[in-house]
Amino acid sequence: xxxxxxxxxxxxxxxxxxxxxxxxxxxxxxxxxxxxxxxxxxxxxxxxxxxxxxxxxxxxxxxxxxxxxxxxxxxxxxxxxxxxxxxxxxxxxxxxxxxxxxxxxxxxxxxxxxxxxxxxxxxxxxxxxxxxxxxxxxxxxxxxxxxxx
Amino acid sequence: xxxxxxxxxxxxxxxxxxxxxxxxxxxxxxxxxxxxxxxxxxxxxxxxxxxxxxxxxxxxxxxxxxxxxxxxxxxxxxxxxxxxxxxxxxxxxxxxxxxxxxxxxxxxxxxxxxxxxxxxxxxxxxxxxxxxxxxxxxxxxxxxxxxxxxxxxxxxxxxxxxxxxxxxxxxxxxxxxxxxxxxxxxxxxxxxxxxxxxxxxxxxxxxxxxxxxxxxxxxxxxxxxxxxxxxxxxxxxxxxxxxxxxxxxxxxxxxxxxxxxxxxxxxxxxxxxxxxxxxxxxxxxxxxxxxxxxxxxxxxxxxxxxxxxxxxxxxxxxxxxxxxxxxxxxxxxxxxxxxxxxxxxxxxxxxxxxxxxxxxxxxxxxxxxxxxxxxxxxxxxxxxxxxxxxxxxxxxxxxxxxxxxxxxxxxxxxxxxxxxxxxxxxxxxxxxxxxxxxxxxxxxxxxxxxxxxxxxxxxxxxxxxxxxxxxxxxxxxxxxxxxxxxxxxxxxxxxxxxxxxxxxxx
Ligand SMILES: Nc1ncnc2c1ncn2[C@@H]1O[C@H](COP(=O)(O)OP(=O)(O)OP(=O)(O)O)[C@@H](O)[C@H]1O
Ligand SMILES: [Mg+2]
Numbered sequence: 001x002x003x004x005x006x007x008x009x010x011x012x013x014x015x016x017x018x019x020x021x022x023x024x025x026x027x028x029x030x031x032x033x034x035x036x037x038x039x040x041x042x043x044x045x046x047x048x049x050x051x052x053x054x055x056x057x058x059x060x061x062x063x064x065x066x067x068x069x070x071x072x073x074x075x076x077x078x079x080x081x082x083x084x085x086x087x088x089x090x091x092x093x094x095x096x097x098x099x100x101x102x103x104x105x106x107x108x109x110x111x112x113x114x115x116x117x118x119x120x121x122x123x124x125x126x127x128x129x130x131x132x133x134x135x136x137x138x139x140x141x142x143x144x145x146x147x148x149x
Numbered sequence: 150x151x152x153x154x155x156x157x158x159x160x161x162x163x164x165x166x167x168x169x170x171x172x173x174x175x176x177x178x179x180x181x182x183x184x185x186x187x188x189x190x191x192x193x194x195x196x197x198x199x200x201x202x203x204x205x206x207x208x209x210x211x212x213x214x215x216x217x218x219x220x221x222x223x224x225x226x227x228x229x230x231x232x233x234x235x236x237x238x239x240x241x242x243x244x245x246x247x248x249x250x251x252x253x254x255x256x257x258x259x260x261x262x263x264x265x266x267x268x269x270x271x272x273x274x275x276x277x278x279x280x281x282x283x284x285x286x287x288x289x290x291x292x293x294x295x296x297x298x299x300x301x302x303x304x305x306x307x308x309x310x311x312x313x314x315x316x317x318x319x320x321x322x323x324x325x326x327x328x329x330x331x332x333x334x335x336x337x338x339x340x341x342x343x344x345x346x347x348x349x350x351x352x353x354x355x356x357x358x359x360x361x362x363x364x365x366x367x368x369x370x371x372x373x374x375x376x377x378x379x380x381x382x383x384x385x386x387x388x389x390x391x392x393x394x395x396x397x398x399x400x401x402x403x404x405x406x407x408x409x410x411x412x413x414x415x416x417x418x419x420x421x422x423x424x425x426x427x428x429x430x431x432x433x434x435x436x437x438x439x440x441x442x443x444x445x446x447x448x449x450x451x452x453x454x455x456x457x458x459x460x461x462x463x464x465x466x467x468x469x470x471x472x473x474x475x476x477x478x479x480x481x482x483x484x485x486x487x488x489x490x491x492x493x494x495x496x497x498x499x500x501x502x503x504x505x506x507x508x509x510x511x512x513x514x515x516x517x518x519x520x521x522x523x524x525x526x527x528x529x530x531x532x533x534x535x536x537x538x539x540x541x542x543x544x545x546x547x548x549x550x551x552x553x554x555x556x557x558x559x560x561x562x563x564x565x566x567x568x569x570x571x572x573x574x575x576x577x578x579x580x581x582x583x584x585x586x587x588x589x590x591x592x593x594x595x596x597x598x599x600x601x602x603x604x605x606x607x608x609x610x611x612x613x614x615x616x617x618x619x620x621x622x623x624x625x626x627x628x629x630x631x632x633x634x635x636x637x638x639x640x641x642x643x644x645x646x647x648x649x650x651x652x653x654x655x
Binding site for chain 1: 151152153154155156157158159161162164165166168169172173175176179180182183186187193196200203207234237238240241242244245247248249251252254255258
């Protein structure tokens with residue numbers, strides 16, 4: 001397994017079929033960071049729930065954002081995992097062009113690789129939720145001030 | 150061989166990275182605004198830190214993707230390859246930062262909540278303090294109002310009292326004294342007394358004061374003590390004094406309150422009443438005796454005269470009977486005096502000119518007084534109204550008093566006679582004074598008793614003053630004496646003036 005991971009420092013890099021010789025501790029640290037991030041998001045979501053913060057719309061949105069980030073981390077983790085299992089010569093076509101392709105049938109990891117690399121579909125909504133949450137809290141604070149005068 | 154296009158992944162990556170940068174920057178902005186609106190709230194600081202870390206991550210990752218993409222399109226994959234590890238390292242770092250901040254968030258939030266709770270408690274406490282302060286202020290105001298009202302009330306009680314109310318310090322010096330006190334002691338204003346005089350100064354007898362001070366020191370109070378005080382003009386005032394220490398256990402220090410009731414007038418009245426009572430009962434007895442003696446005396450006198458008529462003048466028998474007759478006459482005179490004292494003798498009331506009576510008597514006694522070296526000073530009020538009464542009896546009163554005065558003077562002296570009219574009370578006043586030996590205080594009450602005399606047997610019968618007393622009372626008047634041993638005696642007679650004539654004169 002470690003040799004598989006060795007090849008993967010960054011998934012996008014591999015997309016371009018650039019032969020990297022990544023340091024193994026780099027990937028391990030990155031993956032652990034994802035897990036750590038995921039864990040803390042779970043903790044925060046739970047904590048927001050326990051402390052009834054979620055009764056407020058803003059915090060509820062932030063909680064949703066946490067859960068989405070949690071999912072995203074898991075997805076990203078899996079994406080790296082899959083990328084680490086792909087052989088280098090599976091990518092065909094001009095590097096840097098949109099016509100580049102990945103050969104199917106050579107590895108079972110191709111499909112998971114492709115799916116998990118659509119991670120922006122989760123992390124963009126996650127950060128959107130965060131933005132809406134913070135904005136909602138801000139609006140509420142403004143209202144309070146307005147009511148105060 | 151089948152192949153999947155990578156274009157969807159690349160495009161999502163491209164657009165997503167851009168969106169991530171934009172959105173995370175927006176997050177930072179709002180978090181920043183939020184924190185600026187509520188700098189004290191640590192929650193917003195956390196959100197700002199969280200957003201900043203996410204933004205850093207988004208930028209490092211997004212820029213990595215975008216730049217990588219662009220460089221790849223431009224065929225500069227090598228440059229990108231060199232940059233890649235940095236981008237990856239920053240991402241890793243940012244994940245850890247975001248995670249760490251989040252883990253700390255819980256702790257921070259607990260602290261924050263405690264701070265907020267403390268703050269709320271503090272605000273509550275401070276508003277409570279403000280409220281208490283306000284309450285206290287109004288309480289103090291109300292109390293002050295009550296106090297000044299109470300002060301006014303007690304001042305009025307103090308000043309309005311007809312008894313002497315005073316406060317002295319522990320040395321007896323006056324600290325306060327009401328109007329009645331100032332008046333009684335004969336002063337004009339309290340300032341003449343307060344802080345100037347002490348209780349000791351107004352006591353006639355130092356012994357009395359020492360006894361009072363001793364009792365106050367040992368018991369802390371005195372009750373109903375009769376004390377003789379001296380007014381400014383030297384009048385003696387008999388007061389009933391009650392005093393107590395200001396504080397219950399401050400026998401020694403702190404001073405005393407006191408109330409003194411002027412009982413001079415009451416005491417005098419009491420004494421007069423007692424005397425009147427005694428003399429009235431004596432009068433009844435005397436009248437009874439006199440009446441019983443009068444008849445046998447008359448018979449003795451009648452038979453003595455009868456025998457005398459049958460005897461020749463010059464014989465021993467005649468002289469003997471004459472002696473009997475003379476002594477019987479003496480007895481009759483005494484009995485007559487007794488009856489006068491008892492007011493049993495009949496009076497013929499006419500209009501009496503008192504001044505004239507006195508002039509007649511003086512004419513009669515002038516020679517005697519002169520030869521005894523006694524000067525007579527008469528100041529008769531020419532406007533003196535007449536009184537209604539028995540001229541002879543009134544003359545007898547004056548006679549008794551003048552004779553007593555003469556007898557009281559050894560060697561030379563002076564006798565004063567004064568008449569006056571007190572329009573207010575409708576009384577005329579006759580004052581007969583002498584510079585004689587005076588009457589000791591303990592005898593002053595007894596001199597009006599029948600047969601009380603200090604003179605040797607045969608010289609005085611002790612009926613003079615009792616007869617005078619009887620006559621004056623029979624005329625609705627009073628007789629009083631004021632005497633000082635060694636200096637002299639003053640008798641004051643008051644008789645009601647004749648009403649219609651004084652009205653005419655007036
Ligand atoms: N002016 C006076 N000065 C001093 N002592 C007086 C005076 N007048 C009366 N007394 C005293 O009062 C006593 C009683 O007086 P009162 O006139 O009643 O009787 P008397 O003079 O003794 O006798 P009487 O008047 O009957 O001859 C006197 O004995 C005398 O001690
Ligand atoms: Mg006499």
